[in-house]
Amino acid sequence: MITFKTKSSITVGTCWYTTETNGRRADIIHYRHLPEPIEGASREEFVTLWIDLTKDEDQLLAEMNQSTRHHVRKAGEYGLVYESWYPDTVEKLDEFCEFFDASASAKSLPLVDRQDIRAYAAEGALDLSRVSAADGMPLAWHGH
Numbered sequence: 834m835i836t837f838k839t840k841s842s843i844t845v846g847t848c849w850y851t852t853e854t855n856g857r858r859a860d861i862i863h864y865r866h867l868p869e870p871i872e873g874a875s876r877e878e879f880v881t882l883w884i885d886l887t888k889d890e891d892q893l894l895a896e897m898n899q900s901t902r903h904h905v906r907k908a909g910e911y912g913l914v915y916e917s918w919y920p921d922t923v924e925k926l927d928e929f930c931e932f933f934d935a936s937a938s939a940k941s942l943p944l945v946d947r948q949d950i951r952a953y954a955a956e957g958a959l960d961l962s963r964v965s966a967a968d969g970m971p972l973a974w975h976g977h
Contacts, residue, residue: 834859837952849958912967920957926950929961932974950976 834846834854846859850866870876884893894902918925933945953959960977 834862835952835956835958837948908964913972914965914967914969915962916965917960917962919960922954922959922961925961926954929963929974929976932971933976 834848834857836844836846836857836859838844843861844859846854846857846862848854848862848864850868852864852867852871854862864871864874866879886893888896894905897905922929930945930947930950936942937944950959962975962977963971964973965971
């Protein structure tokens with residue numbers, strides 16, 4: 834369970850894929866993506882795509898639709914570079930947050946919750962990735 838304290842000193846915890854809290858205590862616990870629902874708890878359906886990344890490149894491309902294959906090939910032609918930092922994301926957090934906040938401000942969206950994201954990074958539960966242009970200029974960051 835990943836925990837943090839709110840401004841009003843309430844401890845909030847998040848458990849992903851399990852109800853195990855590892856002995857930690859929290860005033861409020863959010864359970865995410867449990868295999869079975871908890872009796873009496875509210876539930877929200879979540880849909881995502883699953884991709885088997887153990888397949889080779891040709892198999893992966895063959896399973897994509899034509900438009901996606903086109904975009905993947907074009908990215909290679911443009912020299913785009915993909916980088917990922919997992920689980921060692923702490924060193925890239927500030928860079929990610931600055932990029933995210935600049936984008937969010939331009940769109941009048943909330944800034945990144947640094948307390949929350951630092952808690953995930955400290956637990957090794959944050960995956961940061963970036964796509965940059967051939968000249969090294971960051972085009973997009975993703976945090977999962």
